[in-house]
Amino acid sequence: MQENYLAKWLSGELSEKELAEFKKSAEYASYQKLKEVSSTLKAPEFDVDQALTQLKEERIGNAPKVIALNPFKKFLRVAAAIAVLIAGSYFYISTLDESVTTQFAERSEVILPDNSEIILNAGSRVSFSEKNWDEKRNVTLKGEAFFKVAKGKKFTVSTTHGTVAVxxxxxxxxxxxxxxxVTCFEGLVSVAYNNIETKLPAGSSFMVINGKIVDTTAPNTSQPTWVNNESSFERIPLGYVFAELERQFNIEVNSQNVDRNLLFTGTFSNTDLNMALKSISTPSRINFKLEGDNVLFYAKKTP
Structure with missing residues (x-):
């Protein structure tokens, strides 16, 4: 790419052929993104004509009339555009949220700016604003996570189903x-769901399945079992158990003649696939077949 393509592109002076060549360059996508972001910003007022008049009075004085100012005027416009792009890129980058994502069969630990801790389960994602953390301690969660929150201002977890505040x-x-x-293991948790707030003291849970609030039993552990490599369920539809099995072992689970709404109570290991399959199939009175990364659960009466 020719060195003056950027300046000509910013000032709209590229020919069709030059523009086509410029778009093929590796840098074009980045310049276009910055241009889009900067277009939403309002640049400081800059009167080019006034600046040129002042510059002529102070620096040029009695210079010969043959000096052409028009090229310099174009240069100032390009320089101003580049300055806006730089400011826009800084604004864009500084407002990006920090985010951590775990894939299937993966977990991660996140330390927040106030030393609060998050343990992220498989197939999950958290994001937060490090820049604005002191003003608002808020985390957006998709998936599952265990939180150990440092004392301080209100801490909120935003989800597509509701908001948790502590x-x-x-x-x-x-x-x-x-x-x-939502399960509270220590302190007091406030859960907002459908504009209704529920207070959860330590040792209690709040659960919604397919839009319906269901009763839960008190947890008998000091932290979720998945932190210790076990997935536990209390009267949970088999379909959700199968989905958790997929996340923990990065496999594909299918079923044949199996009622996925059948309620399951039990625990499976997150580190031993064969043991996990037996832990699900035996109490559910179903069979399984494992081939590579695929598992088929089927009813015993199925040929």
Whole structure:
């Protein structure tokens, strides 16, 4: 790419052939993104004609009339445009949220700016603004995470199902498609769901399955079992158990003649696939077949 293509592109002076060549360059996508972001910003007022008049009075004085100012005027316009692009890129980058994502069969630990801790379960994502953290301690969650919140201002977890608010405590939030559960292990948690607020003291849970609030039993552990490589369920539809099995082992689960709405109570290991399959199939009275990364659960009467 020729060196003057950027300046000509910013001033709209590229020919069709030059523009086509410029778009093929590796830098074009980045310049276009910055241009789009900067277009939403309002640049400081800059009167080019007034600046040129002042410059002529102070620096040029009695210079010969043959000096052409028009090229310099174009240069100032390009320089101003580049300055806006630089300011826009800084604004764009500085406002980006920090985010951490885990893939299937993966977990991650996140330390927040106030030393609060997040343990992120498989197939999950959290994001937060490090720049504005002191003003607003808010985390957006998709998936499941266990939180150990340092005491301080209100701490909120935003999900597609509802919002969880605390001051300093330990709790678990699972936000999956059709499934929402909050369990408080220490302190007091406030859960806002459908504009109704529910207070959860330590040792209690709030659960919603397919838009319906369901009763739950008190947890008998000091933290979620998945932190210790076990996935536990209390009267949960088999379909959600299969989905968790997929996340923990990065496999594909299918079923044949199996009622996925059948309620399952039990625990499976997150580190031993064969043991996990037996832990699900035996109490559910179904069979399984494992081939590579694919598992088929089927009813015993199925040929």
């Amino acid at each position: 001051l300093g405590t330990q709790f678990n939030v699972e936000n999956r498609e059709g499934f929402f559960e």
